[in-house]
Amino acid sequence: MIVITGGAGMIGSIIAWHLNTKLGIDDLIITDRIQHEDQWQNLVHRNYIEYLDKDQLFDFLEDNTEVTAVIHMGAISATTERDFNKLVETNIHYSQDLWAWCAEREVPFFYASSAATYGAGEKGYNDASITGLRPLNGYGYSKHFFDQWVLKQVADHQPTPPAWAGFKFFNVYGPNEYHKERMASVAFHTFNQFKETGTMKLFKGTKAGVEDGMQLRDFIYVKDAANVVAHFLSASFTANPAPNGIYNIGTGQARSFKDLATNVMTSMGQAPHITYIDMPLDLQGKYQYFTQAEMQKLRDAGYKTPFTSLEDGVKDYVQNYLLKEDPYC
Secondary structure, three states: OEEEEOOOOHHHHHHHHHHHHOOOOOOEEEEEOOOOOOHHHHHOOOOOOEEEEHHHHHHHHHOOOOOOEEEEOOOOOOOOOOOHHHHHHHHHHHHHHHHHHHHHHOOOEEEEEEHHHHOOOOOOOOOOOOOOOOOOOHHHHHHHHHHHHHHHHHHOOOOOOOOEEEEEEOEEEOOOOHHHHHHOOHHHHHHHHHHHHOOEEEEOOOOOOOOOOOOEEOEEEHHHHHHHHHHHHHHHOOOOOOOOEEEEEOOOOOEEHHHHHHHHHHHOOOOOOEEEEOOOOOOOOOOOOEOOOOOHHHHHOOOOOOOOOHHHHHHHHHHHHHOOOOOOO
């Protein structure tokens, strides 16, 4: 029995899709705190045993001896969240409690970190070390704090899960992100804006040397992100689990927002049209102009599957989901 927290979220629900459809695993416990009125639809195509509110999980786990792994994707993921107390409670303390439970019960534990921990990228995007990172917002700091806490548990020889990994997800896009509103990917926003207005608004190049729309990010298709998690999960059930550690989950290739938006519009069968706008004040000084994951550590850990190209990922997303009457995976 596998627990997936945040299982009604974008990445969590696609991990459940991967386990259902690629690995034939249906004995799942999905936990979340559904707040968007349509988010339940991320679950309609899933096979699982039970759905629990996030506050019910620890009561469920208290006397449970059948859980074989915990995949912890649940979090406040909005980079604009201003209530740091909420971030501490949800992204730090809840994660620490799950880690402790898995360590005590000797259950593998896999959790979502974030590329937001790298801040503006002054130290690069190398997952070999997290020393000296300076996140740009409270969300990024909450994820960085938990990464630091985990490594301190290991360094201090405190109890740890038998297999564990933290995943620094870069810019994930794809189906089942529809509830994320402002925090949804530029691919999703492009589809909707272009469909409604005939153009897509992208930020002007407000930083020296950055042309309009040419801010660069490491975009990863959500199905690839789920495949990485499933790889570590499957390995944890063997005699040769993947090395414990914190890993980047990107493609290793930065692409521009202009590239992403253009591919969405062409996948819709339309000629692209982009309008450039000023960056909102609440993002200025807190915006990543470039991200590109260093991927060697993941490859050395045994993950050899090629990542989906931006062109192919966007095409699958648009044509097999966004353009369908039922867009849910």
